[in-house]
Amino acid sequence: MLTQNLGYPRIGGQRQLKRACESYWAGKIDLKELNQVAQKIKQENWQTQLDAGIDLIPCNDFSFYDQVLDMSLMLGVIPKRYAPVLSDVKGNCEIDLYFAMARGYQKDGLDITAMEMTKWLDTNYHYIVPEFTAKQEFRLFSEKVFAEYNAAKQLLGEKAKPVLVGPVSYLLMGKEKEEGFERIDLVKQLVPVYVEIINRLKQQGATWIQLDEPTLALDLSKKEKEAFDFAYRAIVNRVSGVKLLVATYFESLLDNTHLAIGLPVAGLHIDLVRAPEQLDEVLALFPTNLTLSLGVVDGRNVWKNDYEKSLALVNKAAGKLGNNRVIIAPSCSLLHSPLDLDGETAIDPEIKNWMAFAKQKLNEVAELKQIVEGNNKLLAINKAAIESRRNSTKVHKQEVKHRVAAITEEYATRKSVFHVRQKLHRERFNLPSFPTTTIGSFPQTEDIRALRAKFKKGDLTLEQYEQAIEKATIDVIRWQEETGLDVLVHGEFERNDMVEYFGEQLDGFLFTRNGWVQSYGSRCVKPPVIFGDVSRPADMTLRWITFAAKQTNKPMKGMLTGPVTILQWSFVRDDQPRDVTTNQIALAIRDEVVALEKAGIGIIQIDEAAIREGLPLRKAKHPHYLNWAVKAFRVTAGGVQDKTQIHTHMCYSEFNNIIENIAAMDADVITIETSRSQMELLHAFAHFEYPNEIGPGVYDIHSPRVPTTAEMVSLLTKAADLLPAQNLWVNPDCGLKTRKWPETKAAIENMVAAAREAREKI
Numbered sequence: 165m166l167t168q169n170l171g172y173p174r175i176g177g178q179r180q181l182k183r184a185c186e187s188y189w190a191g192k193i194d195l196k197e198l199n200q201v202a203q204k205i206k207q208e209n210w211q212t213q214l215d216a217g218i219d220l221i222p223c224n225d226f227s228f229y230d231q232v233l234d235m236s237l238m239l240g241v242i243p244k245r246y247a248p249v250l251s252d253v254k255g256n257c258e259i260d261l262y263f264a265m266a267r268g269y270q271k272d273g274l275d276i277t278a279m280e281m282t283k284w285l286d287t288n289y290h291y292i293v294p295e296f297t298a299k300q301e302f303r304l305f306s307e308k309v310f311a312e313y314n315a316a317k318q319l320l321g322e323k324a325k326p327v328l329v330g331p332v333s334y335l336l337m338g339k340e341k342e343e344g345f346e347r348i349d350l351v352k353q354l355v356p357v358y359v360e361i362i363n364r365l366k367q368q369g370a371t372w373i374q375l376d377e378p379t380l381a382l383d384l385s386k387k388e389k390e391a392f393d394f395a396y397r398a399i400v401n402r403v404s405g406v407k408l409l410v411a412t413y414f415e416s417l418l419d420n421t422h423l424a425i426g427l428p429v430a431g432l433h434i435d436l437v438r439a440p441e442q443l444d445e446v447l448a449l450f451p452t453n454l455t456l457s458l459g460v461v462d463g464r465n466v467w468k469n470d471y472e473k474s475l476a477l478v479n480k481a482a483g484k485l486g487n488n489r490v491i492i493a494p495s496c497s498l499l500h501s502p503l504d505l506d507g508e509t510a511i512d513p514e515i516k517n518w519m520a521f522a523k524q525k526l527n528e529v530a531e532l533k534q535i536v537e538g539n540n541k542l543l544a545i546n547k548a549a550i551e552s553r554r555n556s557t558k559v560h561k562q563e564v565k566h567r568v569a570a571i572t573e574e575y576a577t578r579k580s581v582f583h584v585r586q587k588l589h590r591e592r593f594n595l596p597s598f599p600t601t602t603i604g605s606f607p608q609t610e611d612i613r614a615l616r617a618k619f620k621k622g623d624l625t626l627e628q629y630e631q632a633i634e635k636a637t638i639d640v641i642r643w644q645e646e647t648g649l650d651v652l653v654h655g656e657f658e659r660n661d662m663v664e665y666f667g668e669q670l671d672g673f674l675f676t677r678n679g680w681v682q683s684y685g686s687r688c689v690k691p692p693v694i695f696g697d698v699s700r701p702a703d704m705t706l707r708w709i710t711f712a713a714k715q716t717n718k719p720m721k722g723m724l725t726g727p728v729t730i731l732q733w734s735f736v737r738d739d740q741p742r743d744v745t746t747n748q749i750a751l752a753i754r755d756e757v758v759a760l761e762k763a764g765i766g767i768i769q770i771d772e773a774a775i776r777e778g779l780p781l782r783k784a785k786h787p788h789y790l791n792w793a794v795k796a797f798r799v800t801a802g803g804v805q806d807k808t809q810i811h812t813h814m815c816y817s818e819f820n821n822i823i824e825n826i827a828a829m830d831a832d833v834i835t836i837e838t839s840r841s842q843m844e845l846l847h848a849f850a851h852f853e854y855p856n857e858i859g860p861g862v863y864d865i866h867s868p869r870v871p872t873t874a875e876m877v878s879l880l881t882k883a884a885d886l887l888p889a890q891n892l893w894v895n896p897d898c899g900l901k902t903r904k905w906p907e908t909k910a911a912i913e914n915m916v917a918a919a920r921e922a923r924e925k926i
């Protein structure tokens with residue numbers, strides 16, 4: 165029986181790669197230094213995996229920015245607009261072209277936009293979307309994979325296994341940039357380059373090559389299925405003497421099972437953490453010449469593996485196929501896990517004993533194999549840890565479980581229907597038509613960040629810190645009043661992050677010191693860990709919201725993060741379903757909503773930025789998810805009086821297939837990101853005749869550009885063509901915390917002017 169790993173975190177234990185890349189971009193270090201940092205990370209990663217006893221160790225899983233972008237460069241899929249980066253400008257090399265594609269290129273008199281970025285399936289990792297044209301040509305361009313395999317081979321010998329994104333997933337994850345063709349039809353032109361790459365790797369000595377094909381676990385059209393069949397047959401016809409392993413993950417093969425096991429390759433990897441139920445069918449159909457890689461160690465979470473559970477799967481497979489046709493592996497690349505638990509000295513030792521990061525997961529894979537070979541001591545130690553978690557009072561709080569169990573439909577429903585509430589709100593707040601507001605945060609300046617850092621370090625007392633935050637809050641309120649905004653916010657200066665801020669105040673959450681996970685490029689996130697039943701020991705936002713409300717006669721909107729968003733952006737429990745955890749968080753947020761209402765706050769926004777990204781990968785699973793996600797939101801809002809106005813906010817959402825569910829949330833006002841789509845996203849609302857109030861973002865907050873009043877009036881005019889004007893609000897696309905003050909002030913002033921014009925004209 166072999167063990168393997170599919171990919172390893174590449175940012176470095178101290179985020180060295182982040183710092184090195186950023187220094188290179190800033191011109192502070194040269195390519196040689198950048199390469200040295202990369203080399204060191206790779207060597208360390210390989211050594212760690214070798215020491216752990218892994219038999220097949222990935223290489224080319226390292227990337228300076230993103231592994232899909234690496235593929236684009238390898239395959240010569242380089243949009244034309246980047247040509248000047250290499251040709252006209254002296255001194256640029258391949259990596260500069262690569263970073264230009266990732267980040268755009270604004271120097272030497274050039275101004276070239278970056279390629280689009282989007283989420284890697286249902287993870288929080290973002291990849292650079294390949295751009296295809298009708299006459300797309302493919303050719304071997306970058307030699308990175310060969311160099312990396314060579315380096316890996318020096319250390320790892322036969323164990324070095326190059327990793328590529330497979331041809332079909334590579335096409336499917338991309339986008340057509342012209343009309344008149346389907347990218348999947350490019351597979352014929354693409355295959356020869358894969359053949360060339362695989363043959364060269366084989367000549368270099370590769371024995372196994374991993375081809376990631378996560379789309380094989382998604383809903384596929386007939387044509388896409390045929391493309392899989394075609395691509396692998398065409399490749400295998402023209403390569404020999406090397407074993408190809410197709411890796412699927414994040415979902416079950418389901419209706420693609422026949423297709424997957426029928427591919428003429430040597431190995432197939434399946435995710436048995438997300439979809440353990442697929443094993444039976446896969447085994448029942450499994451051909452005799454294929455090796456099965458079992459993804460039993462969760463690559464997406466921070467919890468210790470339950471060996472007993474994993475062994476049941478391993479033994480079942482080995483019983484059917486024989487030990488030598490089974491590989492033990494993590495469920496997916498460990499890219500999505502933090503690197504090393506050992507350094508986390510501040511975590512409660514009892515809870516730490518339930519956890520595993522990437523490095524520990526490698527050991528788990530190796531230990532599972534040792535147990536299969538008869539080391540029962542390892543099993544006993546693991547069992548003790550799993551038992552201790554299962555029975556811990558740190559995890560289980562009966563009163564929380566009872567409250568969740570008692571949630572009813574009525575509990576999750578506002579007292580009266582929307583138009584009754586709307587009438588009360590109009591009387592109570594007496595807002596003009598096209599009321600103006602913002603999404604919550606205002607610029608988090610260096611000064612604000614420095615305050616928090618100093619306070620955390622102990623250089624500021626709580627009193628000094630709070631005084632400074634109060635001053636920033638008062639200033640932003642005065643400015644909002646002067647500018648003429650109708651519904652004010654307090655600015656969120658006291659918050660580090662919209663999830664962490666709440667997690668820190670809720671029971672059941674813990675925070676790591678160094679649990680960074682790559683989000684995109686050099687950007688990493690450090691998600692909170694939900695380890696136990698969630699409850700709210702004290703008020704969370706009252707101090708700041710009520711302070712802010714006292715500073716003004718205008719309505720002050722209270723600002724909260726919704727339960728699905730808190731769930732999505734945390735590491736979650738694997739010992740209970742996600743909806744149960746979400747309901748626990750929802751109850752805590754509900755209590756906060758009620759407390760705010762009691763304190764006189766009349767408008768409360770519950771952000772659900774991440775509700776769409778929580779959608780399962782398979783369409784058949786959407787309704788179940790949407791049901792519980794929407795209901796959890798309704799639980800947060802269901803405790804207030806009719807006179808209280810509940811807002812929600814969502815980022816970059818495509819609402820077409822979920823508009824009914826968005827409407828079912830029954831928020832009095834929803835603010836959404838729409839400006840970059842020129843209000844196109846509103847069509848879904850219009851078509852559905854969305855009844856509640858809506859604030860389509862009138863300007864893009866992702867760029868420092870100040871939009872003109874005329875532009876925003878024109879967007880509002882479009883919006884009013886689609887939806888009843890009396891239901892429209894005027895606001896930016898999202899929070900302003902990443903912006904600077906000068907552009908923020910100018911943009912909001914123009915926005916208020918646009919609302920005034922709209923009131924007269926529309």
Ligand code: GLN
Pocket residue numbers: 603604605656662723771773813814815898899900901
């Ligand atoms: N209230 C949050 C803010 O303004 C919302 C951020 C978001 O939607 N991502 O920052």
Ligand code: ZN
Pocket residue numbers: 603773813814815816897898899
């Ligand atoms: Zn947003």
